[in-house]
Amino acid sequence: MNDETPKLKALARLTALFSTNYAQYKSSGYDESNARTDFIDKFFEMLDWDVRNEQGFSENYREVIREDKVKIDGQQKAPDYCFRIGGMRKFFVEAKKPGVNIKDNPEPAFQIRRYAYTAKLPLSILTDFDEFAVYDTRIKPDKSDKASVARIFYCTFQEYEQQFDFICNTFSKNAILKGSFDRYVEENKNKKGTTPIDEDLLFFVEDWRIELAKNIALRNPDISIYNLNTVVQKTIDRILFLRIAESKGIEDADLLKTVSQSINVYEHLNQLFIRANIKYNSGLFKPESWIEQVRIDNKILSNIIVNLYYPDCPYEFAVLPVEILGNIYEKFLGKTIRFKGVKGGHSAVIEEKPEVRKAGGVYYTPQYIVDYIVQNTVGMLIKDKTPDEIAALRFVDPACGSGSFLVGAYQYLLNYHLDYYTNGKNKKAAIKKEKIYEAAHDAYKLTIAEKQQILQNNIYGVDIDSQAVEVTKLSLYLKLLENEGNEASGQLFRFSDMALLPSLENNIKCGNSLISTDFYAQGDLGLSDEEQFKVNCFDWDKEFAGVFKAGGFDAVIGNPPYTYLISDEIQRYFQWMYKYQDYQKDLYLIFLEKYSKLLKQSGTFGVIVSNTWLLSVTYRKIRQYLTLSYRWRKILYLPEKVFSEAVVDTHVLIFDYNVPKENDYFDVEVCRNKAVTQMHTVQFSDIPKDGSPINVTVNPKGRILFNKIIQQCRPLSDYCNIYNGVKPFEKGKGKPPQSDRVMKEKPYVLEGERTGKEWSPLLRGSLIHRYTNRWNSDYWIQYGEWLAAPRDPAIFTALQKIVVRQTGDSLIATVIGPGVICRDNLHIIINNSDLSLLFYLALVNSKLLNFIYEIINPEKGEALAQVKKSHVEQLPIPVINLSKKSDKTAHDNFVALVDKMLELKLQEHAEPNPKAKTMIQRQIGAVDGQINEAVYRLYGLTEEEIGVVEG
Template identity: 45%
Template sequence: MLSQAHATVKQLIAQFQAHSSHYLSPKYQEAEVRADFIDKLFTALGWDVAHDYQKNPYAQEVKVEKAQRQADAASQKRADYAFSLAPDYKTVQFFVEAKKPSLTLRQNRDGYFQTAKYGWNAQTGVSILTDFEEIVIIDCRAKPDFDTILQNELRYFKYTELQDEDTFAEFYWLFSREAVAAGNLARYIADLPKAKSSGKQLRLLGGRYLSIDDSFLSYIDDIRLHLAQAFYQNNPALNSYQLTEATQRTIDRLVFMRFLEDKQIEPETLLYNIASAAHPWAKFIAECKRLDTKYNGIVFKPHFIDQNSFLGADETAFRDIASDLDHTNTPYDFNYIPVHILGSIYERFLGNIIAIDNGKAAIEQKPEVRKAGGVFYTPKYIVDYIVENTVGKIIAGKNPDYITKLKFADIACGSGSFLIGVYDCLLDYHKNYYNRYPDKAKSAGCHFDEATGTWVLSIKQKQRILLNNIYGVDIDLQATEVTQLSLFLKLLEDETMASANDMQVLFADKILPNLSGNICCGNSLIGYEIMDIMGNELAQDEDIRRKINPFDFQAAFASVFATGGFDAIVGNPPYVKVSDKELLAYFKQHFQHQNYQYDLYLLFLERYHALLKEKGLLGVIVPNTWLQSVTFTKIRKHLLGDYRWHKILHGKEHIFDAVVDTHVLVFEKGSLKGKSLFDVDITENQTIVFYQQLDQNSFDKNGGIINILAKPEATALFKKIQAASETLGTAATVYNGIKPFEKGKGTPPQTEEIVEAKPFVKENQSKPAGANWKPLLRGSLINRYENLWHEDSWIQYGEWLAAPRDSKIFEAEEKIVVRQTGDRIIATVIGKDIICRNNLHIVIAQQRNHKFLLGVLNSKLANFCYYQINPERGEALAEVKKAHVEQLPMPKIRSAAQQKLHNEIVKLVEQLLAAQPKARAALSDSDKNFHERFIASLEQRINQAVYQIYGLTADEIALIEAAA
């Protein structure tokens, strides 16, 4: 491919050289150089520029801008070429912006800025500016700054340089189709030095550059604060809720106006006219009222900010905001900011509210967001996976009349990312259907696009799909408004001023549908039955009513439940523990599949079942603790018994920017009958790959822990070991260590000063003077068969500690301790009067020999079993929990041969306990090597003895050894 491409390009170079005076003439236009050279260059690189093979316009890797272009770069709205990779045709890998060769590109600041603007808005990383005579690779990672834009040049080629094989290879292995498909371009971008940001960005961010989503979020956050302060100054009677809503609605309208401008659905002068008006706020309100007559929807719907009694923002402040957002003054281009990126921006934007503090408007994080540790937006590849395996599976092979009757929902919709994904899936399916069956397209209301030779959906059809198929609920009113805004943006994404005007002329109708019956505000977990628990409080306290916000699905979506419920529910429910007493009382009464620990995501997992119709599909991303926590038996039993599992996607890396391990579930409502195989997929670098297939029937129907990563042969071996064992929790008692400090705990209750000063613990010193000082052991002070305490860590033990535990635990003559932090079992034995912190588990047996139990705990077999119980191996912040330790199998000794092996293990452990200090004290390398080899031999003999006790085969031993 490389040599063939190079030969073609050398011919193009020779042609340009032979007639350079013609090609460099100002009369030779951009359209000509594209056809004569640039198209052919990228065709040589393996791209189907002319669409000789990729005939379907919805499945083409190269999008070529065919519209008549104006010479003025400021008025240009689309890049000349956008390159993507199948099957993700909507994610641009890089842009190519063409110019006529008579222009000198290195002096063309407008061209650099324009190219960087396209790439930055679409998050491509790099893009190309070329007139064929010159090729410039532009850095698009940083927000483009016109004054410094020439610094964004990464590489410059004169066309004649590409005659050299090595130089051409450099270009080819970045931008050829095979190079991009192999990930070369992505690696090149990842390995680039930190992006060159403008001085302003550097000052604001300490040298970091802003991606489009971070930049726009920062931008609208700044607008929100200025608007809120301006609104409050002129309208001091507004409360926090009203102020938040006023700023939100104003920003939504401004963003929507910019979207309409960039898509050229409305003239580009909307914001310019507002900014240049004598009274900008009044002009803004007048434009909103005009647009409401045309567009409908919640964005321009009459609102209290439209009323004369609302004084708006002062003229100067609002003029500055409108002027700054005008397309001539901003790098933001809504042609290239994907709607899902806008959704991610709004998701984080909604995490804050306007608060009134000491007579001033300020931005505050919502309490529930603080509790959850922030706002975490679901990545697009996860949304796509869920939608494809739910909605995509349901509509596959169906006709539009059938699809019209289907109902899809997200009942914790946030900014609408999943509903955008569902809508996108439905639009793509309908477009492809009508182009496969063109005889049905016209009668269905499609328009024929002469430029592409394809049938496209009309606005009316897009409206119907939205109203017929898509439903959402969120407890936050602002979230439901943003969801509607996002869906409207998706509806208008491919429209033009002509198509929008045709809609009004042909149907005498508004362009946007009324979604108030589809996207609703309410609490998906709580119905009006809560009045039975806290009726008076709800009636009297408006803040509590707003917080709880009960919702009746049957009343809100009567037509959905008349046919049995939703056909699919998708989403990402909140992950927050419930602590409110009234809410706990409600959940205990109305939810049957919860254990004592209530988390919102577990409640949602139960709630979905009542809202899905029989055989309806569920596709959600949730923490993986529902599989692994010993306390979640009821929800596991429910999900195993009331659903047929299709897929579980394991997040090998953290899917969110938070330390939470997640799974995607794709389940079908309905009881399991017969054998049921399901796929386990895993994510690797945002790529989803098949891992294995498992049988749902193989899991404990009573809700035992489930390990989806264990291979079937490993699971079978674990079950064999369990059958010949008792759990450690049966053979012994497992205790938590002490917790020294916590405000309000202990006798007397600890104060904040005590928690801060930590007077009851002394580290790195000899034993303090005074009573009750005892050795303090923490997890990091033990290793396998080794206690590393060196008389320098002490605790004043007594009832004043936050959680001192029963003193008899520490008075026991001998006990095993197991380290909590880590992803494997690390244990040793200790003597009496050593106090253990709560990062150690303490094991005390009355009948069984501690040294035997220790030998088994530290064996390879025990770690193999631990990985079956808790597959957190290699993960950040992995912990060996008390419940995990209690579940570890300990062999039952039933024969003389087993007793002999038992006694041998005890002796080997005693030798190990004696050998470890000698190895640590050894000074010379030869002494260390001598002791370490002896220790390794003892451990190997213990492993073999444990295998023999269980009577394992060579193949079974190999399985354990491979997992060690």
């Protein structure tokens, strides 16, 4: 508490001053500006915040952004303070004059909640120094809410000293740096009403889409499905853009609202779009006569527009991050409008796109992953360069979706340029050349012209979906205008006819990044219009002729699609065009091959992809290609699910298009809780070049040990046959000969029913534990043709077999006798050698082979981890010669130890006395230790190598 004593003394002086002149400060003559200067600024300075930027941080890294009053239509459009760490918003503070009743007046509460909810900030503060209120701003605000709704803390200035621990430990800069703020947020999450803005706004946007689609389909009976999707998308994009421009003061207040009250709303909207086209000249508002002739009912458009305005609208568009809008649109693009009925009729419905349905949904890349990739590609390439040097660099996302990676790259470039120009030695020249201007006292911004130039010079993208292309452009335009106000359309262009937005027609294009026009060399394919759109051939060298004349792109970034519905024609094309594919079931593998055709020599790609390319035994060609053609710079291991809705395991690759050298090194990093740390450095010579699976998460010592063991052993499949268990009849997939001949559980299978030969015990994975089978008449099955596939009789008749549980992140096995049917969540090992099956069981359950297994298939800690049959087959087994006395002794010792272990496990399960059970468990631990020590001796491990395994 000693560290806080000076702060408490300063706080006591400040509250005493306020108390002494209380009546004056509460009077109408004392305004908010004075309250901020006299009290609120000083209060937050006590919490270690550099409110006045006395440290002289650059614009991008000021700790506190203090906004001047911006009012549009009588409503303030930005919070008074934004508190940031490393340029990232943490919370807002809205200040009022002391005469305002914060405790009971709902309007100021609604105001701060709208700001912070829209900005997706969890907590924010409302204060006039007389009162101090904290709101949980994850709870969606409503205009009818009382001031107390979502308020989680309240005190008056007389209670500041008493409540200082809470305030300081939550909102001080040091508390945020130490994680106290985030912990407090985490402890108070999942409260009723905490719907994130991206989910909430997506609901509204999708509702607009269905209402527009139904109405346009009804009023325009001849419209095609493609044109229907286009006009709906453009209408939503244009309305959103103009509403956001209004909120920033770039457009007149109530521009859209006025139009919504006209006699013919759509006609007046189109007139507005034509004027916007002249002003912005970007393609976003480019007039198209067929779109202008579409009929839309007034009621539909008016309802959309009115609900975008205060107080009906819970969002403040002036502070809406572009990244959140991108998240919304990414999911929005996963669905499409279809006509309902055989002949279409004129009823429209919204359906998930087939390729999205197959992939299990749309997965938006989290911002921290975008930032990591951009920093390690764009950031690396522009480091220490001048703006003139950067102007020659080209960055592309060949599957750009809603544009999240391009927006991230653009933001990084904007930050770099502003830092460069505001550097002391560059500032004067940058102002003279109109690269920056002073927006407020000692606060600078890039000019619109400079931001336009950066965008057109550096940012490129392609997507097969025309709607995605339009959304990417929209996202980039909104990023360009993100921190602008009314000066963007006024002061900056008093002497210029330059439009506010640049054209991106030459930068962001629609096409299939993987298919060129040579696709049609296959002959007349007789493709339908819909199939033509799916093919959507794209010739990179023609579409970006200038880029490829200069050698190609400097960096490729993005998140390529992982799965896709591929026609036979496209499949044949891929097999002909791409030479390093074992088979095409994941498009990301083809993208990994395509990147070398897009990059300059020494160019870089940074992408997040599935980790199957490194680990699957089937992907040998692409693995060999990437190991021989690229210098690996970084791999970011992602043990936590990046895409919460998806089951795919991912990692980030940062590779340079350069032939690697054996003495090259690359970094393996790990990301946990969004924090990146170094795991280890790997020498490239340690990576197999023959296409063998690679586990980069193993530290170098573990890799050396792994290679040593693999070289001196043979795979388990050389000694044993490994099978998958049987798959019972699945409902909806054919019909069994008798309706009751399916898997039955104990309640339905009585003793008298099991007298025939058809019934057999059914063993499931959940019943198997190390050296233990917990089956106890739980499940039975009638085995026959109705099961998924016939099986080798040996899996039923073998006197002994090892079963390995499929579900889990480690090897769990035991031995069972004949006559038991194993479910398909078990793998079956049947001995085909002169060694005892118990010998193999000891090895499979040992620490060493579990260590080896984690290298072969690194799914440790993953929620949906699975032991795969192919990985069991690869387990390394030493060569044992039973005619050799030492080998025979070692072998027999394993058999004796496992016999003892199986006996102890049965005793443990049957023992009801807890004390006796504990004694048995201690014996089990001792035998387990003996087995592990014997395994280490068998494989010839040194003490240091044992340490690697145990570690």
